[in-house]
Amino acid sequence: MRLSRFFLPILRDDPKEAEIVSHRLMLRAGLVRQASAGIYSWLPLGFRVLKKIEQIVREEQDRAGAIELLMPTIQSADLWRESGRYDDYGQEMLRISDRHDRDMLYGPTNEELITEIFRNAVRSYRDLPRNLYHIQWKFRDEIRPRFGVMRGREFLMKDAYSFDLSVEDAKRSYNKMFVAYLRTFERMGLKSIPMIAETGPIGGDLSHEFIILADTGESAVFCDADLVALDAPSDDIDFDGDLTPVIEQWTAKYAATEDMHDAARFEKEVPENRRLSARGIEVGHIFFFGTKYSEPMKCHVQGADGKLITVQSGSYGIGVSRLVGAIIEASHDEAGIVWPAQVAPFDLGLINLKPGDESTDGACEDLYNKCLGAKLDVLYDDTDERAGAKFKSMDLIGLPWQLIVGPKGLKEGQVELKNRASGDRQSLSPDEAVNALAATAS
């Protein structure tokens, strides 16, 4: 993509409404614009990141055996009356009526709808287990939206719902999601720690929050520092095999958010030198809630013995749009965003320091095409800005690599390759630079 043809409205000054760093950087770097309180438009650069995150979530859900579908944003109130949540959910649910005065709502979550879909379609125990998920916009009318996309009212969420014949089977489904989540966040360059969680209005008695550590995190968290050192399961893990050793490895040690924190237990179970108290951002939440919805909504299947079985369910959320902010909170410096390569909107920025100069333009065009040929996603700054402004902007938007091309270097046959995260620079021939970049991308 040529910057001269892209849409990237960068702000030089901090907008005053943005307090926390991710919100500030998302506005400045042209990722989002606020449409109204807690509701954002995703500009091209931010949209690319959102799509990358969504795709990683999708791939790991699929790997864990979940099946993607898509449910609507607008739901009928009737279903929610059936589960009893129409009244329970309160003002957080945006209620709408249509032209016939029917009660509708903008879905804050989808347990009712998925249960309705499942009960209508499935009659036999042979069709279980299943885990169905979608990635869809939700709306929760928060009393006070804040922190940009981290706590918006409209947000993109992956929510999965499992259906099993027994509590034991359901726990297996839960474990699959547990492992998938560890992998998902690790692939985004994040260290996530599962913590014992409150179940909130969704209900249920087995639940973990997946927290990533960031100084600006919204809640205090306490855990055994050993958990931070653990690696997520590799991509050859067998989701149909026994996952309990992995779960045990991650849940044996103390980890809790402030709501669930037990200081006495913390001090008893964790040696002093491993007691980590930090701040964290919740990016995922998994629940097992058994028959909370299947019972009132009569989601039954017929078992091998001919008797009806009430299905056992869980639900599993990931805040996809929140993750964009969370990643920035976890990965930035004074100059701007530092994208982990896996979610970066482009692989690299190619900076032409002297547009209009024949040799520089020629070298840049050549490099641009070679990068594209090597399947690198490149943002080519071919604009007529001054060098300093280009450097500042490129640092701000935080692409992992900068390929800097100017007449001085070219005289020596060299271009400069800068790593955004470390700041390291090396001078290379143009071909060496492309090869080096292609190697990092593969």
Add this chain to the structure above:
RNA sequence: CGGGGCAUAGCGCAGCCUGGUAGCGCACCUGCUUUGGGAGCAGGGGGUCGCAAGUUCGAAUCUUGCUGCCCCGACCA
């Protein structure tokens, strides 16, 4: 929803107290000079001063009402 604050050009702000017909920096446009970490000079464009009433000869400025947004708290992916 309680408490606090803000609303003037795309962004950041001054002007308001003490009413007199709107200004600064950055950004933007034109030209010249510059050109490896947010250049200089000159010229230029852009505003129903959040909305509505009221007071007044006259309102960005005073009064009242409304709306929007931000921050702290309680609540949440």
